[in-house]
Amino acid sequence: MTHSLHLTAQRPHAHLIIVTVIGNIDVQTAATMRTQTLEIMQEGPPHVVLDLAQVGFCDSSGLSALIGIWHAAREAGGSLGLADVPDRLMRMLAITGIDSLLTIHATAADAVTAMTDGQAAPSGS
Numbered sequence: 001m002t003h004s005l006h007l008t009a010q011r012p013h014a015h016l017i018i019v020t021v022i023g024n025i026d027v028q029t030a031a032t033m034r035t036q037t038l039e040i041m042q043e044g045p046p047h048v049v050l051d052l053a054q055v056g057f058c059d060s061s062g063l064s065a066l067i068g069i070w071h072a073a074r075e076a077g078g079s080l081g082l083a084d085v086p087d088r089l090m091r092m093l094a095i096t097g098i099d100s101l102l103t104i105h106a107t108a109a110d111a112v113t114a115m116t117d118g119q120a121a122p123s124g125s
Contacts, residue, residue: 005029007036013116015045018083018108022054025062034065038072046078049111053084063098070102081115083108 005023012018019037023029041048048069052058070080081103085093093099105111 005033007033007040009040009044011044012112016047016049016112016115017041017044018049018051018112020051020054020108024057025055025065026057026059027061030059030061030065033062034068037069041069041072041076041078046073046076047115048073048078049081049083049105049108049115051083051108051111052086052089053108055086055089058089058092063092063096066102067098079103079115081105081111083111 005021005025007022008020010018010020017040019040021033025033037048037050050066050069066080066082073080082093083105084107085104090099090104093102093104103111103114105114
């Protein structure tokens with residue numbers, strides 16, 4: 001298993017950032033994902049969509065990082081949405097109950113539409 005992770009950010013709207021995550025989110029990369037996402041949030045709006053379509057694997061460290069990002073977004077008055085979640089990760093989110101905290105969208109485009117209709121509502125509300 002490779003331990004590389006790459007993040008890119010797009011700002012389709014003034015108050016929304018899409019962070020595309022590429023690679024595996026595991027004990028080797030989860031802290032990097034969290035740190036880089038929080039840095040991206042500090043540069044712009046606190047409403048974030050994580051596009052997970054290109055995530056091959058996520059372990060408990062990755063789940064912890066997702067929760068940390070969710071907390072940081074909420075503390076900043078923002079929200080976190082997940083998009084294009086791979087089936088294996090979706091099962092982990094459901095088993096752990098994290099899917100009840102995080103807003104999950106079929107695609108990044110769906111997330112942008114939902115989060116820009118009016119205003120982005122804090123996830124988990």
